[in-house]
Amino acid sequence: MNHRSKLAQRLGEGLAAQQQAGLLRTRQVQPQSLLDFAGNDYLGLASSQVLNTLAAEALTEVACGSGASPLVSGYCRTHQALEAKLCQRTGHEAALLFCSGFSANQALMKTLFSDADTVLADKLVHASIIDGLKDSGARLRRFLHNDAASAAAMAQKQSVTALITESVFSMDGDCAPLSQLRQLCDEQNAWLIVDDAHGFAIPRDDGGACDSQFADVQLVTFGKALGCQGAALLGSQLFVDYMVANCRHYIYSTALSPLAAQLALSALSLVDTPIRQQPLLDNIRLFRALCQQAGLSLLPSDTPIQPLLVGDNDTVMALAAALRQRGILVGAIRPPTVPVGSARLRITLSARHSRQDIEYLVSVLGELLPPQSQVEPQI
Numbered sequence: 496m497n498h499r500s501k502l503a504q505r506l507g508e509g510l511a512a513q514q515q516a517g518l519l520r521t522r523q524v525q526p527q528s529l530l531d532f533a534g535n536d537y538l539g540l541a542s543s544q545v546l547n548t549l550a551a552e553a554l555t556e557v558a559c560g561s562g563a564s565p566l567v568s569g570y571c572r573t574h575q576a577l578e579a580k581l582c583q584r585t586g587h588e589a590a591l592l593f594c595s596g597f598s599a600n601q602a603l604m605k606t607l608f609s610d611a612d613t614v615l616a617d618k619l620v621h622a623s624i625i626d627g628l629k630d631s632g633a634r635l636r637r638f639l640h641n642d643a644a645s646a647a648a649m650a651q652k653q654s655v656t657a658l659i660t661e662s663v664f665s666m667d668g669d670c671a672p673l674s675q676l677r678q679l680c681d682e683q684n685a686w687l688i689v690d691d692a693h694g695f696a697i698p699r700d701d702g703g704a705c706d707s708q709f710a711d712v713q714l715v716t717f718g719k720a721l722g723c724q725g726a727a728l729l730g731s732q733l734f735v736d737y738m739v740a741n742c743r744h745y746i747y748s749t750a751l752s753p754l755a756a757q758l759a760l761s762a763l764s765l766v767d768t769p770i771r772q773q774p775l776l777d778n779i780r781l782f783r784a785l786c787q788q789a790g791l792s793l794l795p796s797d798t799p800i801q802p803l804l805v806g807d808n809d810t811v812m813a814l815a816a817a818l819r820q821r822g823i824l825v826g827a828i829r830p831p832t833v834p835v836g837s838a839r840l841r842i843t844l845s846a847r848h849s850r851q852d853i854e855y856l857v858s859v860l861g862e863l864l865p866p867q868s869q870v871e872p873q874i
C-alpha cells in the first residue's frame with residue numbers, strides 16, 4: 496500500500512483530528528471476565544446454553560448458507576416460516592428478511608422515498624435511517640425528540656409522506672408516543688415507520704409493545720433481545736411486494752443464512768417465557784432503585800437501556816476506563832452518536848445479570864460519580 500498517496504494522507508489526518516477531539520473510536524476483543532453492562536443481549540440469549548443447543552440441532556436440519564440472493568434461489572422454507580411467525584406476533588400481513596437492521600433501514604428509506612417526498616423523523620433516530628434518507632433524496636425534517644406537538648407543527652407546514660421514530664430509543668432508553676404519532680399520521684394520510692430494534696420482545700411494565708396497530712412499517716432486529724443476527728421489515732402485502740420488486744439491497748445481496756433464520760425462529764419461541772422476562776423487569780427496577788439511593792441521576796427510562804449523562808467526551812472515556820479497571824464493561828457514548836455535550840455511559844441491563852452484579856455496578860458508579868460531580872439530565 497502506498498502510504499504517501501493523497502488518500503492515505505487524508506485518512507491519517509482524519510484519524511489525528513478525531514484523536515485530538517477525543518472522538519477516536521477503536522475496537523478491542525473484550526475479556527470474558529468483564530461484567531458486561533454494554534451489550535444489547537437483553538434477555539440473556541446470545542451466549543445461552545439453550546440457544547447453542549438449538550443451533551446445534553438446527554445444523555442438522557437447515558443449510559448454513561443461502562447460496563444466492565432471495566429472488567434467484569436463496570429464499571427458502573425457513574425464511575418463510577420465520578416471516579410467518581413474525582407476522583403472527585406483530586399482526587402485519589407480510590415480512591422480508593435482511594442480514595442486519597442497519598441494511599434493512601437503509602434499504603427501506605432508499606426504496607420507498609425520492610426527492611418528491613418530505614419525511615419527518617425524530618431528532619434521535621438511528622444513523623441507518625438518516626443514511627438511507629440521505630441516499631433517497633427525500634426532504635428530511637427532524638422534530639423534537641418524542642414530541643408529537645413538534646411533529647404536528649411541522650406537518651401543518653408541508654405535505655408529509657411518512658413519519659419515522661424508534662419505539663425504544665437506543666441511546667436514551669425512552670419510548671416514543673406511538674398513539675399520538677399514529678393519530679397524527681392518520682390525520683396527514685402519512686405512514687408511520689417504527690424502528691423497533693430495541694423494543695421488540697422486551698417486557699414493558701406498561702405492556703406498550705409496537706405492532707401493526709401503530710406501525711405501517713416495523714423494523715425488528717434479531718441481534719438484540721433475540722440474541723441472534725439479522726432483521727426483518729414488516730408491513731402490508733403491498734409494501735412487501737413493492738420491496739421485493741424494487742429494493743436493491745434485497746435483490747442484489749445473498750439472502751440471510753437459513754441457519755440464522757432458524758435460530759431467530761427458535762429464539763422467538765423462548766422470549767415470552769416468565770423465566771426470561773421477569774428477571775429483566777426485576778433487574779431494571781433494582782438498578783433504578785439502587786441508583787436513586789446512591790444519588791445517581793439517570794435519564795427517565797424504564798427499559799433495559801439506562802443512560803447516565805456525563806457531558807464531556809474525555810470524562811466519559813475516563814469513567815468507562817475506571818469501570819473497566821474494576822471489572823465492568825459499560826458503553827461510553829460520544830458525539831456524533833449522541834448530540835454534542837451529551838456524552839454518556841450507556842448502561843444496559845440483561846436478564847442474565849444477578850442481583851450481586853447490579854449491586855456491584857451501582858457501588859462502583861457511586862464511588863466514581865459522587866452526586867456533586869454529576870450532570871443533571873435535561874428532561
Ligand SMILES: Cc1ncc(COP(=O)(O)O)c(C=O)c1O
Nearest residue numbers: 595596597621665690692716718
Ligand atoms: C435503533 C437501531 N436501529 C437499527 C440498528 C441496526 O441493527 P443491526 O445491529 O441489526 O444492524 C441498531 C443497532 O444498534 C439500532 O440501535
